[in-house]
Amino acid sequence: MKHSIALVSCLVALFGCESSQHSQIVPKGQQSKQAQQSLQLAQLANDLNTPSEVEYTDPGFVSYSHNKQLANYAGQIALELTDSMSGVSPNAVAITSFVSFDKSLRNSNQLGNQLAESMIHQFQKLGYPALDFKSHRGIAVTRNGDFILSRDAKKLPQNPVPSHVLTGTMIYRDRGVEVNSRLLDFDSRLVVASSNVIIPYFILHPSATVTY
Template structure:
């Protein structure tokens, strides 16, 4: 009988240790019945003070501590996106990745084909809603695709140079200043789809003759890259 009591005491001490009890916590009581079975009473009883039991934090405590020590206003990056305080990633890096994927998937496209690059637009009913991201991405793709040897055509080139007190200009978006027709074999175009975490860019190279898609690729640009672009544009507009 003494052995049974000794085993019961050892079991209770072990249960205290596994449950992570301190001297101020409580847990249910255990006892050994006459049939040799250990019984448990869910009604808590005080843990003896000075028992020498030491609590060792486990992974659950460390995980909980991460939640209680976060700053007020914490937003889960899995749902709201990641916003670093500093980043070396820029939009041209994503343009480079997009150009590489386009060229890897390209079919029936030669280095002699003349390629124009248009702005990327929001995927909506009009397909005419341009953005800062869409315009800048098309500008970066001019250099990125030319690095692969493509013959890039800039259809925004005006018929002559315009000299003003603010500078000398040859690019224009005015229809009457541009050539009526530009010889282009293929055009790079695409759409952007926005969500809380960023922007999905879907790009393709399309034949102007038969509308065949000769290359396609997509890339996901995080929201903090897009937000930085909008901040720069807003600051410039206020300065002017």
């Protein structure tokens, strides 16, 4: 672009010099023609020097990805529980699946179980010991792997007994899942801490909220 502007400027300068040197011997008709060409070259040089306007249309806010994860909301729940917990020091917290807020309160899904798993980690981070009541006293060695977790209640030990239990319900709103969590004293069933968080649908996989 710079080379083009320089070239046109040189042509205008040379053309002007040549016109001035031969102005006395060039006929009037030729003089007006040369003057017109000189004006055209000058206009071309001016156009090259003037930056062209670029039309810009604001597309608005467009989010192609997000950095939010379910663990972020589990951390928020843990912090809210800690803030509302006054004068209580749990020594063994059992964390159960979060359930759909229906008539039975016995229906969970992928989201409810993942929240429970994430809360174990979040409570450990905050210094509250979480009790994994799904673990055996022994290790089952099989061809498929070595296991210590089970969902067979008959094979699980009854001790130790948790001091507190964390549970929660899930209500499906228009734009997200409202998660109501509460920490209960295991013996008295008194609520010692509570939390309310809404998880937007856009961070959840479609299968996460399917009840089973």
